[in-house]
Structure formats: structure tokens, C-alpha cells
Amino acid sequence: MLSIKNLHASVEEKNILKGLDLEIKPGEVHAIMGPNGAGKSTLGYVLTGREGYSVEQGSATLDGVDLLALEAEERARAGLFLAFQYPVEIPGVSNLEFLKASVDAVREARGEESLSSKDFLKMAREASKKVNLPADFLKRGVNEGFSGGEKKRNEILQMLLLKPKLCILDESDSGLDIDALQVVAEGVNSQRSPDRSFIVVTHYQRLLDYIKPDFVHVLSDGKIVKSGDYSLAHELESQGYAWLKDQPAADEVAEG
Amino acid sequence: MSSWLSSAVTRAEAVSDWLAPQRQASLALLRDAKWPTRKTEAWKYLPINVWDNTELQADAAESTDATSGVIEGLNSLDLVFVNGQLQSVPGDDLPAGLTVVSLADASGDARAWAAETFTAVKPARHLFGLVNDVLATQGVLIDVAAAAVIEQPIRIVNVLTKGYEAHTRVLVRLGEHAKATVIEHYVGDQRSKNTGFAEYKVGDSAYLEHYRFALQSGESLSIGGSHFELSARAELSSHLVGFGSTLQRVDVDVTHAGEHAFAKLNAIYLLDGKELFDLHSTIEHAVPNGTTEENVRGIVADNSRAVFNGRIHIHRGAQKTLAELNNRNLLMSDRAEINTKPELEIYADDVRCAHGATIAEIDKKALYYMQSRGVSRSQAQIMLNFGFINELVDQMPNQVLADWLRPQLRDRFAGMEVK
Numbered sequence: 029m030l031s032i033k034n035l036h037a038s039v040e041e042k043n044i045l046k047g048l049d050l051e052i053k054p055g056e057v058h059a060i061m062g063p064n065g066a067g068k069s070t071l072g073y074v075l076t077g078r079e080g081y082s083v084e085q086g087s088a089t090l091d092g093v094d095l096l097a098l099e100a101e102e103r104a105r106a107g108l109f110l111a112f113q114y115p116v117e118i119p120g121v122s123n124l125e126f127l128k129a130s131v132d133a134v135r136e137a138r139g140e141e142s143l144s145s146k147d148f149l150k151m152a153r154e155a156s157k158k159v160n161l162p163a164d165f166l167k168r169g170v171n172e173g174f175s176g177g178e179k180k181r182n183e184i185l186q187m188l189l190l191k192p193k194l195c196i197l198d199e200s201d202s203g204l205d206i207d208a209l210q211v212v213a214e215g216v217n218s219q220r221s222p223d224r225s226f227i228v229v230t231h232y233q234r235l236l237d238y239i240k241p242d243f244v245h246v247l248s249d250g251k252i253v254k255s256g257d258y259s260l261a262h263e264l265e266s267q268g269y270a271w272l273k274d275q276p277a278a279d280e281v282a283e284g
Numbered sequence: 285m286s287s288w289l290s291s292a293v294t295r296a297e298a299v300s301d302w303l304a305p306q307r308q309a310s311l312a313l314l315r316d317a318k319w320p321t322r323k324t325e326a327w328k329y330l331p332i333n334v335w336d337n338t339e340l341q342a343d344a345a346e347s348t349d350a351t352s353g354v355i356e357g358l359n360s361l362d363l364v365f366v367n368g369q370l371q372s373v374p375g376d377d378l379p380a381g382l383t384v385v386s387l388a389d390a391s392g393d394a395r396a397w398a399a400e401t402f403t404a405v406k407p408a409r410h411l412f413g414l415v416n417d418v419l420a421t422q423g424v425l426i427d428v429a430a431a432a433v434i435e436q437p438i439r440i441v442n443v444l445t446k447g448y449e450a451h452t453r454v455l456v457r458l459g460e461h462a463k464a465t466v467i468e469h470y471v472g473d474q475r476s477k478n479t480g481f482a483e484y485k486v487g488d489s490a491y492l493e494h495y496r497f498a499l500q501s502g503e504s505l506s507i508g509g510s511h512f513e514l515s516a517r518a519e520l521s522s523h524l525v526g527f528g529s530t531l532q533r534v535d536v537d538v539t540h541a542g543e544h545a546f547a548k549l550n551a552i553y554l555l556d557g558k559e560l561f562d563l564h565s566t567i568e569h570a571v572p573n574g575t576t577e578e579n580v581r582g583i584v585a586d587n588s589r590a591v592f593n594g595r596i597h598i599h600r601g602a603q604k605t606l607a608e609l610n611n612r613n614l615l616m617s618d619r620a621e622i623n624t625k626p627e628l629e630i631y632a633d634d635v636r637c638a639h640g641a642t643i644a645e646i647d648k649k650a651l652y653y654m655q656s657r658g659v660s661r662s663q664a665q666i667m668l669n670f671g672f673i674n675e676l677v678d679q680m681p682n683q684v685l686a687d688w689l690r691p692q693l694r695d696r697f698a699g700m701e702v703k
Contacts (some may be wrong), residue, residue, distance in 0.1 A: 078656075079652060100652060100656055101655040103656075112653070112656075116653040118668065119671065133659050134657075134658040190658070
């Protein structure tokens with residue numbers, strides 16, 4: 029489904045991703061862990077087309093579609109979704125209006141009919157219930173005055189409505205108490221299906237106890253330096269990342 | 285002296301209607317007036333020479349498009365000026381308590397209060413206010429009797445077409461406990477010049493809902509203002525919407541003349557291309573216990589330029605005044621320009637006042653966030669801009685007007701680009 033090959037990317041002329049490879053098949057859940065500054069958030073931004081992030085080398089395709097050639101909105105319409113670490117507040121634009129515009133755009137791209145306002149409202153209310161957000165949050169400005177946990181749940185709400193093919197969760201667990209964490213995890217688990225894949229970016233194993241990944245990767249200095257199954261997350265939790273310093277990076281090994 | 289101004293003075297000298305005595309002082313001031321330069325504070329950011337340098341050429345083939353001024357569903361009482369000529373004044377079927385006469389036809393009592401109101405609401409008038417004083421022979425007098433509640437909105441439409449110069453005056457008097465809605469509506473996008481001023485005297489405990497739609501655009505040159513004098517416990521809810529044009533300035537001035545008056549002033553301006561829009565506002569708190577809430581928001585795109593000069597003057601002894609002035613701007617391009625200057629002058633010690641001005645670029649993070657959900661960049665931009673402005677549109681008491689405006693605002697946003 030997602031195929032990333034030798035991806036090099038930079039922000040403000042600083043190289044962040046330095047040859048990242050990742051293959052994700054339909055239905056798989058991949059966790060990406062790693063120390064601060066490794067490039068975990070950058071990966072999400074580069075894939076979704078954030079301004080200021082430039083790709084120097086490599087490729088990223090979603091079901092064969094060259095993501096890097098598309099505008100940000102086209103990537104979303106192609107089925108890519110990023111749950112933001114820091115969701116943006118937009119006063120003056122109601123959550124409902126925003127959600128409707130998003131769903132309309134994505135449905136249109138899929139060749140589906142647009143929903144009537146009434147049907148959409150019903151759908152949005154049901155989804156709000158699932159993520160435990162009161163329905164009046166739909167009327168408020170997008171994320172305006174939401175607590176950290178409410179913002180994260182609003183991200184999951186958007187995911188439920190947009191039904192993307194590939195979801196990237198960027199530290200969706202940060203700043204959440206255990207109840208909110210469960211809501212987020214349940215939202216994700218309810219969407220797991222043979223034709224939908226996830227990248228779960230996190231610092232902690234805790235989220236992965238709820239969303240059990242098929243694979244765990246360690247991202248360090250812009251590359252994936254170690255991959256394994258779910259047990260790797262436990263290993264990292266107990267050992268930390270200090271061992272990374274002692275281990276030569278993959279390209280150095282190759283050159284050596 | 286500018287050639288246009290000397291011709292205006294010459295034309296003014298030939299005016300000999302019943303208001304001539306009221307025009308004399310202004311004429312004397314105009315004779316000595318200097319054409320503003322870039323050093324003239326009141327005109328500093330508006331290239332006023334454009335007015336002087338613009339030649340008007342009437343085009344016989346150009347038909348008057350009075351339909352552009354229609355507001356569907358409003359059911360207003362319309363007073364229409366086409367190129368400065370008042371088309372007709374409604375006859376006897378007016379709501380009880382409302383009197384409307386043309387300036388030319390005024391007699392008796394109407395002349396008396398009109399003469400009193402003519403320049404008194406705003407005594408210190410700028411150059412074009414003086415020009416309007418001496419040249420506005422066309423106008424309407426609107427008199428709302430004490431305790432009369434006029435439900436039907438009164439709309440004064442000014443349609444300007446190519447090649448015309450027009451000077452119109454509106455005088456409005458609301459008696460004690462009277463209620464009325466007055467809409468000043470300016471339309472036209474062709475090369476024309478006009479000054480349009482309205483003077484309002486709002487009586488004790490009266491309520492005035494006011495709209496000024498300064499929607500002249502394109503090549504039109506327009507300078508005007510709405511001046512209000514509020515008596516005790518009077519309430520004003522005023523809403524200005526301005527589109528820019530080759531040259532445009534509006535002055536919204538309020539004097540709290542009686543205690544416990546309340547003024548809500550909202551203003552929106554949306555500029556694109558090379559448009560100009562200058563909003564000057566002066567609030568005089570001459571007495572204690574007055575309240576002013578002023579919110580001004582603008583979006584300025586491409587090469588356009590906005591000027592906002594908002595002054596709140598709290599006189600000695602005007603204790604317990606509450607005054608807030610807020611100007612927020614959204615800059616859509618790095619070539620667009622905003623000159624904002626909120627001023628508070630306070631000579632009383634027991635008042636609560638706040639003022640602020642901000643200039644921001646469109647929130648790129650918000651744009652990306654919306655794009656990342658599939659919303660196109662252009663639609664995201666429209667939604668963001670609309671959200672910024674819509675907060676003030678939502679505050680318009682008249683829903684028909686708000687509903688009529690929203691699609692026009694959306695259209696205007698649709699043309700704007702982030703550069």
C-alpha cells in the first residue's frame with residue numbers, strides 16, 4: 029500500500045530524513061519509535077505535503093500513486109490521513125463546516141455522491157459519540173479552546189469520517205490520560221481492516237498495548253535502524269535509545 | 285489650489301438655495317483651504333491627488349444599472365439617487381410617525397431642524413465634508429417622530445455611473461424613544477466622483493440601526509461619512525461594509541452628547557487588486573457614562589491598501605466611560621499595505637478603555653491543516669477569510685441583510701490569492 033524508498037528530506041536546509049525505507053501492506057499496523065529529533069514527525073509532514081518540507085531524493089507511493097507529485101489536498105483525497113500531534117485551532121470556522129468540507133472533498137474524489145447536510149450531521153454526531161466528544165463541539169470553532177485530549181479525539185473523529193486508506197498517528201497519545209488514550213485506541217482499533225493501514229508514531233509502549241502493531245521500527249537520525257515485531261517496543265521501553273549511539277548506522281556498515 | 289477645488293468653489297458660489305446661509309461658513313473655509321499633501325495628517329495614506337487628476341468623461345451609451353442596488357427580500361422603503369439626482373420621494377403611504385422630504389422641497393419645520401442639523405453633528409469637517417456642505421443641493425430629510433417605531437428599513441441608495449460627479453446629503457432625526465433602521469447603500473464601479481454624507485441626531489432613548497454599504501468598486505472615487513449625535517440613553521448599532529476602489533474614504537463619527545448612550549460600531553473592509561479604502565472614525569465622549577464598542581476587521585489582498593484611523597476622545601469629566609476599539613487585519617500578500625492607528629485620548633480618570641490593532645498573515649498552519657483533510661487550498665482560504673469576517677456579519681441585527689451580504693463576501697474572497 030505505502031512504499032517509501034530512500035527518502036531524503038529537509039526543512040530549512042537541514043537534512044532530517046536521510047534515506048528512509050518503509051513498506052506497508054494493506055491491513056498492517058506499523059509503529060515508529062525513536063528519540064526526539066529522529067525525524068518521526070517530519071515523515072508525516074513530508075508525506076502529507078506540508079509547505080517548507082522539501083524532498084531531495086527518493087520516492088513515496090500510495091497504491092502506486094506518486095504522493096510527492098501531489099498537492100497536500102490531493103494526497104488526502106488519495107486516502108492519506110495524518111492525525112496531528114498539535115492540531116490547529118481555527119476560530120471562526122465551525123468544526124461542522126470544516127468536517128463537511130473535508131468529507132465532501134474526499135467523497136467527490138472517490139466518485140461518491142455528496143451527503144445532504146442532514147445526513148452528514150447525523151453521521152458526524154454518531155462519530156462524535158464514538159470518540160466521546162459532546163455534540164456541541166461540532167458547532168464550535170475548529171479545535172478552538174479544546175483541551176489537549178479533546179483535540180486528539182477530534183483528530184480521531186476526522187479519521188472516522190474520512191475513512192482514509194493510510195492513517196499516520198503522530199504522537200496521538202501525548203498529553204492524554206488513560207481514559208482518553210483508550211478512546212483514541214478504540215477509535216483506531218474500530219477502523220482496523222484488511223484494506224486500511226496505520227503508522228503509529230509514539231515515544232511510549234503504552235499506546236501500543238492498546239493498538240497492537242504488526243511491526244515496530246526504530247527511527248534514528250533520519251533512517252530506520254532497526255525493525256522487529258511487537259516485542260521490540262518492550263525492549264525499547266526497558267533499554268531506552270542509548271544503545272543507538274553504540275551501533276553504527278546502516279549506511280556506515282554498508283560503506284565499511 | 286487644485287483646479288478641481290477652484291472649480292468646486294466657483295460652482296458653490298452659484299448655489300443659492302434655502303440652505304445657503306448654512307453653507308457660507310464652509311464656503312469661506314474652502315476658499316482658504318489648501319489641497320492636502322502627504323504631510324496632511326488626515327489624508328496621509330490616501331493619494332488624494334487621484335481625485336484632482338481624474339478626468340470624468342460621461343458616456344452617453346452607458347445605461348444606468350439601478351438593479352445592481354436591489355436587495356431581495358428586504359422590503360425596504362427606498363430613496364434612490366442616480367448620479368446625485370434624487371429620483372422620487374415616497375408620498376402619503378409612509379408608516380405613521382415617519383416623514384420623508386427631499387432637501388429641495390423642505391419647508392417650515394423640516395427646514396428648521398435640517399438647518400440646525402446640517403453641519404452641527406460634525407462641526408469640524410474635513411476638506412470633502414466642506415465640499416459636500418457647499419455642493420450637496422440634493423438630499424433627503426428623514427424625520428422619525430417621538431415614540432414612533434418604524435419597522436420597515438429605510439434605504440438610501442446612491443447609484444453612480446460613468447462620468448458623473450455627485451454630492452448628496454442625508455439628514456436623519458429620531459425623536460425620543462423612536463426606533464428606525466437606516467441603510468446607506470452606495471453602488472457603482474465606473475469612473476465617477478461622489479461625496480455622500482449623512483448626519484444623524486438620535487434622540488433620548490431612541491434606537492438607530494444603521495448600515496453603510498460602501499460597495500462602490502472599480503474606478504469610482506468616493507468620499508463620505510456617517511455622523512451621529514447620541515442623546516441620553518440613545519442606542520446606535522452601526523455596521524459598515526466597504527469594498528475598495530480607485531479612491532475611497534468613509535468617516536464614521538459619533539458624539540455621545542447625552543449620558544448613558546450606547547454605540548456599537550462594526551466595520552469590515554475587503555480589498556483586492558490596487559484598491560484603496562480609508563476608514564476614519566472619531567468617537568467623542570463628551571459626557572459621563574457613555575459606552576462605545578468598536579470592532580473593525582479588514583482583509584487586504586494583492587496590491588491594495590487600507591487605512592484605519594480610529595480615535596476615541598474622552599473629554600474631561602466624561603467619567604465612567606466604557607470604550608473599546610479593536611482593529612484586526614489579515615494581510616494576504618506582502619505587497620498589500622495596512623496603515624492602522626488606533627488612538628485613545630483620555631482626559632477623565634475614572635474610565636475603562638482598551639484599544640488594539642493587529643496585522644496578521646493568513647494562518648499557513650491552518651491552511652495546511654485544512655488541505656491535509658482534502659479541502660483545496662483556495663476553498664480553505666475562503667473559509668478562513670470568511671470565518672474572520674463572518675463573526676461581524678453575524679452581529680448584524682437584520683438577517684436579510686446578513687444573508688444578502690454573505691455570498692457577495694464569498695465571491696470577493698474567491699478572487700483573492702495568498703501571495
